[in-house]
Amino acid sequence: MDQYPRLPGASAEAKAEWLRAIRDFHFGRGGAAHPALSWRPAAPATCGLVVPAASADPTAPLRELLEVARTEVPARREAFATQLRTLRDGLADLLAVEDQRDPGPERLRASVGAFGADLVDASALDGILGAQRGSMRVDGRRRQRIEQALAVFARYLDGGGPPLLTVLHTEAGREAVPAMQGLVAELAEDPCRAALRSFDAAAERFCEVVRALRTARLEVTSSYDAERHDPWIATVDWETLSAEELSLVPTIVAVDSASRLTGEAMPGWSRLLASGRPVQVLALASPVHDPEQGLDAVFSSYRVELGFLGIGHREAFVQQTSTACAEHLREGFRRALGGTRAALHVVVVEPAPLSVASRAHPLFRYDPDSGGSWARRLDVSGNPDPELDWPVTTLTCLAPGGRAKELELAVTFVDHALQESALTGEALVVSDEYRSDDLVPLADYLRLDAETAARRLPCLWVQDEDQDLHRAVPTRRLTQACRDRLAFWRSLQELAGIHSEHVERALERARDEARQGREELEAQRAAELEQVRSEAVGQAAHLLAATLVGVGVEDLVGLAPVTAPAVPVSTPAAPAAAAPAAAEAEVPAATATISSEPWIETALCTSCNDCRNINPQLFVYDDNKQAKIGDPSAGTFAQLVKAAEKCPARCIHPGQPLDPNEKGLDKLIARAAPFNR
Amino acid sequence: MVGNVSDAPAPAETSSVVRLQEHIIEIVSDSGEGAQKAGQAYGAISAKMGNGVWTVEIIPAEIKPPARSRAGASGIRVRVGAREITNMGDEADLVLALNEQVLYGRIEQGAYKPGTVVLLESKWAHDGLAEVREAYAKAVAEFRALGLDVRELPLEQACLEVTPDPRVGKNMFVLGMLCRLCNRDMQRARDEVSFMFKRKGDEVVARNVALVEAGYEFAKHNLDMEFEIPPAPRDHQVVVMNGNQAAGLGIMASGMEMVAMYPITPATSVSHYLAGAFQKVGGCVHQAEDEIAAVGFAIGASYAGKTACTITSGPGLALKTEFLALAVMAEVPLVVVLVQRGGPSTGLPTKVEQGDLLAVLYGQPGDAPKIVLAASTIEECFHMMVTARKLAEAFRTPVIVLTDANLATGVQPFRRPEVHAEWMAAPLDQSPWDPEITAYDWNETTGLSPRPIPGQRGGQYVLTGLAHTRFAKVAYDPHANQTGCDMRSRKLAALASTLKPPQVNGEPEGELLVVGWGSTRGAIEEAVDRVRADGHQVSSLHLRFLSPMEPGLAEIFARFEKVMTIEINYSDAADAPLVGTSGQRRLAQLATLLRAQTLVDIDSWSNVFGQPLQPGPIHDEIVRRLQHGGDACSA
């Protein structure tokens, strides 16, 4: 920051007096009459950058919402209608098929064509063909269900369809409602309460279609089971709809002023948001306040955070936005209309985004569908310089002395607040003659610790009609309001995952650890390389060993480990998980052990039935129709050996005889030997 | 407009209009001169006016024969009548020829008679080549010697007044001439021409309309004749098309969605028509890799519940035989359209014959009973498809519809069908199936069995061409096969029991009953009518169901002294060498069948010239038979 020019030739005393006057003003103890301060028509220097002349259109938010609905809803409705038409045709086909089953002579005569009717006696043909057999008939109840669904489909498909938006508004809110096609407006004393009723009625009408749809889906595949599905169909209400279906319930919008919604209309919208019904609440806010309300009211109005109250409902979609940020506004509308939640849109109707830039009314979107954490749900990315306390703008100006210079200015709440006519007296221009380091630009001032701040005064740059720059000092009240906005902004930032202390601390820790880890890693890698090399040699030896005992490979799916042949493998997953570890540990020993019990390499079985033809109790099939040992005691060793010899996949291993008294064991053991290796 | 085209003879104003009951014209030329287009327009105009019409194209054997060749006649015959016309008729009354050489071929085929008026392009008399001039002069002299009434006209020269390129416009000029000569409604002619050339732009339309008008004026000023064939008022709309187009439309009207075929003359043009039209009604033509694959593909679709059609001609039928037997054995609905041509072997691909009847009935291994229908008119080519699809599904069997090259290429107006939703196949039945009911659970009386369609839960079965039980299980035991054969045959008896007895054309009793089938109906009935007008007690009967046959035939035959079939397939002449003495005379195919069926001593008369039968020769043969006391003589 540049050095301030000094008050020329003034004594220390004079300087102190000037300072006192400024302080007095700041703390609301008078001082305004002192020559150090003057009231001159001047506006914050940042204003010229953001305030255009035009006034805002109060119908803009609904226009935008309608536009979004127009791009989203018709396609959705059409896709749904297509689905209904397909089902309708399917149901109609069912009835057509049914009607053809027993056509009777008249229809038969028509169906054999003009030629057939001349040559064939339809009554006789009807007698020959008789009623069709085999296909299940459509009984009376089913026909009734089908016809009922068809009637509902016809009503829905042939009706013109509901309007894109049904808007409920107060008398005062009428000015926000544009006269446009696709939008139907209804007057309501409490729009939010009325919207709830409206939604329930619309949802019930739509649920009738969904009931027909669910019924039809089951009917076209002939899967409707009255016992199971009647109660299920009966309980269809809006909460049982799929997300896609719910998004087709006509959109209801409650429009009200932010001031009413933070006041007497609070219970209505709060209940609505808590109800979970996908109704849109549009809260219209003005960037400036009525001076009649007095200073306190104006200041406190900023502190009632309607959007934040909305977030408090946790599961509702909330956005705070401005008509001057059209893209942000539209994106919020798009998400709300595409989602299945109650939605609160706090929209400042303003021609330029000054209330946004000054953090008076920061943009945010809270979307519970984005994830479970605050950082995922809350998005402040639409704001200028979202990582900073205040957005920074660069002003090119003529400094006193005629020199052009670039000034980096933070846009603070004060810049916005001074637009309020009630607050114009809350800052006074400091005489250009007064120069002091005690005047600290507001943004810097708010960062000072309490002790330092006590010895300084905040200031801001203002411009007069001639575009000349001057400093101005705000009152403490205004400064505190500014501090309050900053505090709110910082909590938004933190919730949205920007400058999260927790994260930053963790980051630092991670950085330290990474530094440390890298060194350790390098040392480790060398060691690991050596280990892998030695393991590879071990594995090869191990593989060789496994092959020698006839196992194939240790982690063969569905194959018992060599050391645990007693366990017949039934489910492939379990032993597969256990096998590698066990085999790894035991394989060297296994080369010496011969399994005593019979077992089968099930994964290799080709389902040829040969073994099952020998003894279907001894050999059984698993779920995959592959052989395993069933009851080892149900057969003889001779059968095992015979099966092993016949098996084309050579996957039967007879093991050792269970019954030492079986005849001809010596020969059998010798025959079994090749299959036990 | 072209009043001063040449030094015109007596102006036509003086000619008196001759009223005719019917009139046959031909336009013949080298191929590519648009004669067929002119004839079709003439036929359409006549049909619109309310006349009966039969149009048949004259097609040379080669695709592009050399110009002015004797066998290269390309053109069209249009028979127009005051009442319905059912066949091409006998000799033409009037011929418009763009060169004289193409007439030789027609004369050889007996297309003309003494007195036939020939309007002949005369430019060849002035041709640059002497040989052309000589050939022309020689031909004109020869034609006149044959009794033809040749009128030489400078057609091309007259066309040059209207168009710089008469080669592409002469046909419309000819159309204009015909409109004048036959008293056709000129406004309809203009409309027809405008419609024909609509796509080519206004300029082309205007030029062709001018040509028609020029032709009209030319005839008015240069020819001293004018005919009128009084139209009959009609209270219904008519469509004009050939038999293959009618079959294509009928296939669509039946609700079938798949035609699988392999190119073969003269059946292919059904698929040509469908290739463009089928998509519009949600269907598809599959051109298979061969005849066998075509029928296999159709059977696959049919088995899956979408009864399909395959279209072929004799040689194709031979290849499809094995699959046809499978469809019978496994009881798969299937429609086969068989457009017959001359045989055996590759035979006469473009010519008419009714030679496949016995092959269709008996040409498969073992006993393969199936339904066989024969269309006798172009209109039936349409309606029979609806019946065929329905019967195929109801009786779970292949249905073969016989047509022939005559129906395939003949064009005739008939009452516009009113399409019925009931004609269309019902939607696919995908209801669950009662597992107690098996796929060949034959009804002992009718032989009919229920057919589960893939997708029906609980109806799973394996279709097989092997002998099988009512549970669709392969079975080689003696009873299984006997039962299966019984049941499949019984279906035909069941169908036969629902058929109405056929109608006799003429008196229900008399000296002679002529029995025919297929495309010969128009010619036979016309001939029989004539013979009856001569004072003979002759009637005719035309069969449409050939398997099973319509009932009551023996009773009908018993009321006539003699019964004979008239067919276009080979039979031995009774007096052919060795035939008469050996007792081994081979009769025509329907006669053979009827004799077996009814035990009546049925005679036959047939030939295999490859030509449609004409009423004249039939008339003459019937008269001859009546006069000779019934001794079958040479064909």
Add this chain to the structure above:
Amino acid sequence: MFGLKSDPSTELPERYFSLEDYEGGVARWCPGCGDLGVLTAVQRICRAEQLPPEKVVCVSGIGCSSRFPHYVGTYGFHGLHGRPLPVACGIKSRRPDLTVWVATGDGDCCSIGAGHWIHALRYNMDMVVMLFDNSVYGLTKKQTSPTTPQGMSTNTHPSGAWLPPLDPLTAMLGMTNVSFLAQTVDWNPAHLHATLAAAYRHKGLGFVRILQRCPTYSAGVFEDLQRDPSRLLMLTGPRGIQVEPAIANMFPNKREHDPSDLGTARAICEAHDPVPIGLLFQDESRPCYDAFTNHGLGMPTADKVAALEKELDRFTV
């Protein structure tokens, strides 16, 4: 109040199919026949995919392997010798909702049905074709088939087959529009299963040649391949047939192969020795004929009637 309920009953009622649901009659193939393993593999794939049995059609021609449909609990079409492919294509032409498995043998497919074989590959309709290649005519009792090794004695060539066998793989790699070509062996159920499953998942015609042992008439043909797995060349790679490492380890001879590489696939097949198993070629971008034949499915009757009336207008005078 808590928003949408997640209600499992919003899903259609689940039918669960077990292996038994895909079982038909008792298989009557010879003991030890390789067909049995293929049967089990197909049944397992049906179960894994939970295909409703009524939505599956097994189509076959004539021969030992063509008995296949009788042993599966689905719909079946046991048709004519050499002709399963036109039938299967016909089924698929208007019933895209059905899953079609084709069982055909070396005689059925490569001899009497060779014409259809070429064209079915070109049509590339969505189905699986399993060529059970045991190098011999079995059902008619040991005649030379197109794939019988030269010199093998058969009843039609007692002194040994005169000519070298037809190689279906190299033949097919030259056929236009082939989109999936794999080879496997019946005696490795895991590889067989994985290969058939890949063919099933393939959009288009999945052709799998299965080297299949006939213990009765051609027992020796694959004996050495079975005894010495190094005679086989297992094709691996990220786009190939995926099997457990344990299964892969049973084939010592491996080669990484990119199934989009037609040239290499040809070279591998033409070498004949070792015998490749795995996915030789795959290209899912090749056009499927189904797209054309399925046209207009489900068009309502009223629309058809209207279209037909319009068509009749064209002929009305």
